[in-house]
Amino acid sequence: MAYRETPMVTQRKLAQKSGLLHAAESLVREGGFAALTIQAVASQAGVGVGTVYRYFRNKDELSTEVFRRATIREVEAVKAALQLDGSVAARLAAAAETFAQRAFGAPKLAWALIAEPVDPAVDHARLQYRRTYSALFEAVIAEGVESGVLQEQIPSLSAAALVGAMAESLLGPLDHPSCNEVTTAALRDFCLRAVGVIDNS
Amino acid sequence: MAYRETPMVTQRKLAQKSGLLHAAESLVREGGFAALTIQAVASQAGVGVGTVYRYFRNKDELSTEVFRRATIREVEAVKAALQLDGSVAARLAAAAETFAQRAFGAPKLAWALIAEPVDPAVDHARLQYRRTYSALFEAVIAEGVESGVLQEQIPSLSAAALVGAMAESLLGPLDHPSCNEVTTAALRDFCLRAVGVIDNS
């Protein structure tokens, strides 16, 4: 009879892979993607380097996966804010605040995801997710323009600009942590003005 | 009597260095910083690799210098626009338009300067120049806030956000070149709204 993987082994393999991903993410949280070497992941996870290659085809696959998982959490949080009940302006405000607050909650990780120089493969994933963010904002901006609560504009361009503004404006505050509340509010206000909220009070 | 460099030799050395920088920049214009290898620079300039090391301590010094020279041209153009006669709004509009139009004039170079994944040394220079841009905008925004033609805001944050918005929003258009005029105008309008131009017409 042939060898067949038992549930126990399957379980262990899943745990091992997830352990490697956790080890990798914790390295990135501490030292950015520069700290993510196969050696470091292996020793952090308490296995040999060869073992890492049983779970990931190569380093790009591992780093990209770490990036993807961390970024998806952020995207989902922003997405949830944009889908809250409320006016277009209120939802955009919530999204900007969510993005900023979460970044301040894990500054090094935020920096790694947003701006650290990384391998081309990870950078490619970064561009993809910028487009994902952009698409989320674009939909809400388009809705606002159509319903007349935002000024006339090209939603796709405004959305990309918004993503750029949110990312770049946090770079300074992220490593000179001043008053996060004030920064968050200022960024939110910048975004609201930028999309031209029509105030009919 | 000791050997002493004659003016002719000094001349030739200056020309050689400038030739190497030209060769390097033309490589970047074509293929970004990824195309900037010492081998390529040497063969493009028609010299041996060893010669490159007589003019630049190492690769970082060369790439950083190429980046610096190209970026300074852009910074100066934006600076000039911001120092034009005219209202705060008009100057900010001119700056955004200048930035966009120049980017469309040399898309690959713009991409290399703005967003290409590069060595840490070049990336460090990039961060520096983002701060330079930011400082230019910050001064004008602060002026606008003080004179009451812009809404209340934190000039340093708004300035950084503006720089991020300009950079990010062009990334898409730069490689799917659509109608540059429309994009430029839309970016300008975004920036003007973002800084809260108070319209007292």
Add this chain to the structure above:
DNA sequence: CAAACAAGTGAATCATGATTCACTTGTTTG
């Protein structure tokens, strides 16, 4: 011209991590 020096050369070496692979250890089945 020849001594003294600097510029130019490119094959060989180095540096940094990723990746491999021959081997060991653990699991499954009859």
Add this chain to the structure above:
DNA sequence: CAAACAAGTGAATCATGATTCACTTGTTTG
């Protein structure tokens, strides 16, 4: 238990460009 297989191992190898250095060529001076 032993055959059949997969997981785990880490020292050795590889890949990619940067960098060096022993040597050649050109320049300057008396």
